[in-house]
Amino acid sequence: MSIDAAEYRQRREAFMAKMGNGTAIFRSAPMAVMHNDVEYGFRQDSDFYYLTGFNEPEAVAVLAPHHEEHRYVLFVQPKELDKETWTGYRVGVEQAKAEFGADEVYPINELDEHLPKYLKNSDRILYHLGQEDSFNQRILRHWQRQMRLYQKRGMGPIAIEDPSPTLHPMRQVKSAKEIELMRKAANIAAIAHNRAMAYAKPGVYEYQVQAEIEHTFRIEGGLGFAYPSIVASGDNACILHYIENTRQLQEGDLLLIDAGCSYQYYNSDITRTFPVSGQFTKQQQAIYEIVLEAQLKAIEEVKPDNPYNEFHDIAVCVLVQGLLDLGLLQGDLEEIIKEEKYKPFYMHRTGHWLGLDVHDAGAYQHGEDNWRNFQPGHVVTVEPGIYINPNIQPAEGQPEVPEEWRGIGVRIEDDVLVTTTGHEVLTQDVPK
Numbered sequence: 001m002s003i004d005a006a007e008y009r010q011r012r013e014a015f016m017a018k019m020g021n022g023t024a025i026f027r028s029a030p031m032a033v034m035h036n037d038v039e040y041g042f043r044q045d046s047d048f049y050y051l052t053g054f055n056e057p058e059a060v061a062v063l064a065p066h067h068e069e070h071r072y073v074l075f076v077q078p079k080e081l082d083k084e085t086w087t088g089y090r091v092g093v094e095q096a097k098a099e100f101g102a103d104e105v106y107p108i109n110e111l112d113e114h115l116p117k118y119l120k121n122s123d124r125i126l127y128h129l130g131q132e133d134s135f136n137q138r139i140l141r142h143w144q145r146q147m148r149l150y151q152k153r154g155m156g157p158i159a160i161e162d163p164s165p166t167l168h169p170m171r172q173v174k175s176a177k178e179i180e181l182m183r184k185a186a187n188i189a190a191i192a193h194n195r196a197m198a199y200a201k202p203g204v205y206e207y208q209v210q211a212e213i214e215h216t217f218r219i220e221g222g223l224g225f226a227y228p229s230i231v232a233s234g235d236n237a238c239i240l241h242y243i244e245n246t247r248q249l250q251e252g253d254l255l256l257i258d259a260g261c262s263y264q265y266y267n268s269d270i271t272r273t274f275p276v277s278g279q280f281t282k283q284q285q286a287i288y289e290i291v292l293e294a295q296l297k298a299i300e301e302v303k304p305d306n307p308y309n310e311f312h313d314i315a316v317c318v319l320v321q322g323l324l325d326l327g328l329l330q331g332d333l334e335e336i337i338k339e340e341k342y343k344p345f346y347m348h349r350t351g352h353w354l355g356l357d358v359h360d361a362g363a364y365q366h367g368e369d370n371w372r373n374f375q376p377g378h379v380v381t382v383e384p385g386i387y388i389n390p391n392i393q394p395a396e397g398q399p400e401v402p403e404e405w406r407g408i409g410v411r412i413e414d415d416v417l418v419t420t421t422g423h424e425v426l427t428q429d430v431p432k
Helices: 005-018 046-052 081-087 092-100 108-119 133-153 164-172 176-199 206-219 234-238 282-300 310-325 333-338
Strands: 023-027 033-035 060-063 072-076 104-107 230-233 254-259 261-263 270-275 379-382 385-388 408-411 414-418 423-425
Touching: 005 046, 005 060, 005 092, 005 164, 023 046, 023 108, 046 060, 046 164, 060 108, 072 092, 072 108, 092 104, 104 108, 108 133, 176 206, 176 254, 176 261, 176 270, 176 414, 206 230, 206 254, 230 234, 234 254, 234 385, 234 408, 254 408, 270 282, 270 408, 282 310, 282 379, 282 385, 282 408, 282 414, 310 333, 310 379, 310 385
Parallel strands: 072 104
Antiparallel strands: 023 060, 060 072, 230 254, 254 270, 379 414, 385 408, 414 423
């Protein structure tokens, strides 16, 4: 179950068809240092991986559709037995050309020597200025050299352009194979969440529940977690990105688990909230039912040609009306929404794109109030919530929150695929 060479080639061809007479340069992800000389596990840059499928550091991909012979070029680490003994086997120059469909492959230390011939006939460089400043400066120096030659030759790249506005809309629409991988990531995460629900009980620590989840990710064939798992009990559920996971679960707690699996770099993202003692209190149940209704109604709005913002707007309406019914908000629903007086209870959007990145690539709108419409192949999370922080400060003119409501945090999240006829909830195997 993986993306084959033909699909990577189709992606490159589609991208080159859109980029005109430019030369695109993509850099692999750098190795990140955990402490001193210990490195984190390598995770490839998503744009680089989307176009190449090549999964090693210290690599560069060049796309030059105007070049007569080499439209797709890779620069990779050569085979070196001494270094591979320490850091692992490499594909190498010769095998990279055979396996990854490049027209030409060079050792990475020859980048400065060969890159100019792929720039000189282009009209611009497509390159994303990333976090590796030394490499950014390297590309800028190549551009400056080409600009100095422009007066003599009357040709060459006269601008640098970010490739993201061209590439990321492609990444947003998932192929059949990508959907298959995301469905697998969702299935593994569902198994993990169900295992966590069965394991969690008063006296267990949050980190023990986390261990059950992430153990399951690996046992079931995933790469690991898609993001640091959130296992938040009691008041911790009101912290959106809580990751300490150190508290002991207590009788009467709600437990909010936000955890997703990465499978061949494609990700899932699931949140469930449940009572560790097996039964909600009256206040917990009231909040949970509002969030559940908001989520179900929001999912209904995920369908072809619907503007992206509609599922958020309907979720906000349901949440605000529910809080009004409970007396936790007061006033006119439309005014509360317009003035955002609900934000002490609900301070984030209702979802995000999902794919190779957890918060996946691609714009949500083009200009003010011009939201992108859903289309088949989009995958989005739907995750409304209500968070009543113990120290909540109501908006101006709103009532104080009674003590019995404080410390309740509920979020429910599913991954939803837009289909030709509506949608498919990829994470439906986890109860809610």
